[in-house]
Amino acid sequence: MQQPIDRIPTNYCPKVFVQRDFSDGMFVKFQSRLPPELEGKIERQAYESTITKLNNFYADAEALKGSAYCENCFSCLTCYFSMFCIKTHYDKVLDKLSTYIEEQNSKVYIPRNLLLINPIERGLRTLEIVILQDTPK
Amino acid sequence: MANNTGVFILTCSLILITMTLFFAFDGRLLAQRVSPAIPVAAAILFIFVMSTLLRTAFSDPGILPRATVEEAAYNEAYEEQQNHNGQRPPPRTREVFVKVSKEKKDGEQSNFVDAIKKSPASIIEAIICFFSIWSIVGLAGFHTYLIASNQTTNEDIKGSYSNRRGVDNVNPFSEGNVFKNCCAILCGPFTPSLIRRRTYVVPEASRHGSSNGALTENNIITNNRQQNVYGTVESIHIQTDVVIICIIYFYL
Numbered sequence: 307m308q309q310p311i312d313r314i315p316t317n318y319c320p321k322v323f324v325q326r327d328f329s330d331g332m333f334v335k336f337q338s339r340l341p342p343e344l345e346g347k348i349e350r351q352a353y354e355s356t357i358t359k360l361n362n363f364y365a366d367a368e369a370l371k372g373s374a375y376c377e378n379c380f381s382c383l384t385c386y387f388s389m390f391c392i393k394t395h396y397d398k399v400l401d402k403l404s405t406y407i408e409e410q411n412s413k414v415y416i417p418r419n420l421l422l423i424n425p426i427e428r429g430l431r432t433l434e435i436v437i438l439q440d441t442p443k
Numbered sequence: 444m445a446n447n448t449g450v451f452i453l454t455c456s457l458i459l460i461t462m463t464l465f466f467a468f469d470g471r472l473l474a475q476r477v478s479p480a481i482p483v484a485a486a487i488l489f490i491f492v493m494s495t496l497l498r499t500a501f502s503d504p505g506i507l508p509r510a511t512v513e514e515a516a517y518n519e520a521y522e523e524q525q526n527h528n529g530q531r532p533p534p535r536t537r538e539v540f541v542k543v544s545k546e547k548k549d550g551e552q553s554n555f556v557d558a559i560k561k562s563p564a565s566i567i568e569a570i571i572c573f574f575s576i577w578s579i580v581g582l583a584g585f586h587t588y589l590i591a592s593n594q595t596t597n598e599d600i601k602g603s604y605s606n607r608r609g610v611d612n613v614n615p616f617s618e619g620n621v622f623k624n625c626c627a628i629l630c631g632p633f634t635p636s637l638i639r640r641r642t643y644v645v646p647e648a649s650r651h652g653s654s655n656g657a658l659t660e661n662n663i664i665t666n667n668r669q670q671n672v673y674g675t676v677e678s679i680h681i682q683t684d685v686v687i688i689c690i691i692y693f694y695l
Contacts, residue, residue: 323517332615368634370618370627378630385494394633429507429637432514 324357324433334364336425336433344435348418356410356422360403360433367399400426451500458496462489503636593617593624 322344327337338357340350377395381388393401407424415422416438423434462485470482510518559565589599593616598604604614618627 321513321517323514323521325518325521328615368632370623370631374632375626375630378633381633382494382630385490386498389633394635396632396635400635426635426637428510428514431507431510434514 319439320437322435322437324435326431333368334425334430335361341435343437344420347420347437348415352414356414357433359406360425363399363403363406364430367396454496455493458489458492503638505634506636506638508638590628591621591624593628 320343322341324336324341327335336357338354338361340348340353344353374395381392404424404426407422411422415435419438421436421438423436425431425433428434465485466482470485473481589596592599592614594604594614598614604612606612618624
């Protein structure tokens with residue numbers, strides 16, 4: 307029954323686009339309010355916990371902290387050659403985030419006929435949620 | 444770099460030529476007569492300038508992939524419904540720049556007048572240096588101010604965040620204080636590129652075989668990491684157009 311995620315055709319499915327939340331600042335953060343289109347399709351708590359987790363990932367990636375400064379200065383000292391060998395903190399977090407999204411999709415969202423699209427594929431501008439429909443086979 | 448590859452090559456060759464001349468003539472002399480530290484310092488500065496220049500040239504200025512047709516339609520509907528409730532910040536592209544440090548070339552002559560008598564051309568050099576240093580100092584100062592206030596040149600010139608008619612206008616990009624702004628811009632975390640510059644551009648329309656894959660204005664750019672595709676997709680309008688054309692041809 308369960309298909310690999312990237313084979314699910316989403317072309318003609320209705321979609322919900324969760325917008326960025328700029329109320330606290332310019333960093334990447336999505337609105338944690340449940341969109342009206344998804345009401346009844348998923349529990350409010352499950353949805354909100356997913357969004358909070360995503361927001362925490364982005365906050366960690368963009369945090370201005372000592373390790374981020376050190377990383378930047380170190381790569382500057384190596385004339386940015388270190389970037390060929392070492393993944394940046396941001397990319398590591400994005401990898402963790404995409405495994406988290408896959409896990410959430412297979413555990414929570416696909417059983418409820420929903421599908422989260424990783425925001426990086428939409429330029430971190432919106433979180434796309436596809437409402438999967440039964441397609442005739 | 445985009446369309447200005449020529450400017451980039453010119454900048455690189457200007458830096459390379461002046462540095463080669465410096466190391467071949469001045470540097471050798473200065474190392475012998477004054478201190479070997481001078482060419483070493485020049486070499487370090489040269490490497491720093493080149494690495495920052497190359498990093499700037501090869502990094503993405505912050506291009507966003509275009510919204511899919513569905514997203515644009517959804518946002519329009521949403522905005523109409525909300526009646527511009529959510530406050531959106533102004534769009535911006537972050538200006539990237541390179542600080543080019545200039546090497547001071549002091550001769551350490553014992554007598555200034557003697558030196559001028561020996562080579563009168565040095566007066567001309569001094570005048571040129573005097574005027575050119577001001578443009579460097581001016582630009583460095585201006586950009587330091589921009590960094591400290593976390594603005595772009597465009598925002599500063601337009602006065603986007605200056606107070607107008609007594610209304611407070613706060614720069615939403617500012618981190619709060621001057622030091623935090625400097626840290627955030629100069630040593631902040633590396634943000635990823637949101638477009639996939641190193642993958643092949645595949646028109647998805649042609650992959651799916653829905654049409655001949657010719658690109659038009661109605662194609663939208665997508666950025667699919669899972670399938671490792673950075674390409675264009677035909678919008679739905681085009682597909683309906685194709686259908687209509689097919690129907691017309693069918694009736695003909």
